Amino acid sequence: MSARELEIAQSYAGGQTYHGIAERLHIAPSTVRTHLATIYRKLEVSSKLELRARLEGDGAPNGSRTDHAAVISELALSLEEAIGRERALSEVLRIISRSRGDTEAVMAAILGHALELCDAEFGILFEYHGDRQFSARFTRGIPQSFRSWLEAQDVFAVGNATGLGRMETAQDVVNIVDVRAEDLYKTDDPLRHATADLGGARSFVAIPMLSGDSLVGAFSIYRQQVRPFNAQATALAHTFADQSVIALDNARMISELRTLGGKA
Known part of the structure; x- marks a missing residue:
């Protein structure tokens, strides 16, 4: 060797x-x-x-x-x-069941396992606010310059041609081979330039997070080289997106129960 x-x-x-x-x-x-x-x-x-x-x-x-x-x-x-995938998925479910509404810890674990198993450099869980409005609620491994840009935007609107815009319209997975190769990068779209220039992203996949029939967010993972996500990686990311929805729904219900308990 x-x-x-x-x-x-x-x-x-x-x-x-x-x-x-x-x-x-x-x-x-x-x-x-x-x-x-x-x-x-x-x-x-x-x-x-x-x-x-x-x-x-x-x-x-x-x-x-x-x-x-x-x-x-x-x-x-x-x-x-x-075997590693099964262990990771089981570990995430265990963390969700014991989280007591601590979404920060749960999302850090979910994004961490997603990056590991899907071979990605960083990930973002975007919260959906309706009418093409999103905010970056949870991140993992994201370059500081991109994180600062997202924090400064808070809730921001996305264009129809962006990955998030296309995902919202179709409510389906959007898999982009190279963010710099698309025509959108040649325009002045702020999200695409921040993603590519500040985040250094090249390939990424955005998974719709659905609670029932309602879009609640987008689970996105990024590679900093042109290496498109294959079907297996995309399916794994979809599983983690579904687990994220479960964790957020659990946190919401726990919060509501605590509120009711306080009023009793």
């Missing part, structure tokens, strides 16, 4: 996530996964436990698996990722 592969192997075997390794090494999480697939293939291992054992000098490659090493490494990583 190369020095970089060894470093990634040791970090992953030690319990670090793709996102954590990527952040420390200043590479994309997808690059970490590519390295791990190569490492699994070279060492002929099929799990994190086997990887740790090989790094500690225990176990030996199984020669009979050599011809199938690439398939084995891909299946092994895919299984570990699936």
Whole structure:
């Protein structure tokens, strides 16, 4: 293995996530996964436990698996990722059930897991105020200059051609390959320029947050490279958006119950 592969192997075997390794090494999480697939293939291992054992000098490659090493490494990583997704979703539901209306903690957890599992750099939960009006209610990993811009706007109107505007109209997922490649970036639209120039965003997906038939917000995650979100990442983001709605509805009901209790 190369020095970089060894470093990634040791970090992953030690319990670090793709996102954590990527952040420390200043590479994309997808690059970490590519390295791990190569490492699994070279060492002929099929799990994190086997990887740790090989790094500690225990176990030996199984020669009979050599011809199938690439398939084995891909299946092994895919299984570990699936297990990780299930654990993250279960953890979010656990946090929601015990939150007692603390939306800040819940949303920080939801956005954190969404960024990790969807391989994104930052995320924003926009609250919808009706008639194309939004505000950035919760954020995670967002560049400070973009955060400051959003805070200064407070509640702001969006144009029809923006990701949020299109999402509101269709009440469906909007997946933008490259925010700078769209014609909107060539205009003076303030949100698009803030997203691209202050946030450094290139690819992003916006998921409508629906409570019943009513739009209550947008769950948006961003990549700072042109790497479109595939169907699996978009589906995961949709799940986190739904969990966000559940958390907000729970917080609202808890607040109403406390108000009624205080009047009793």
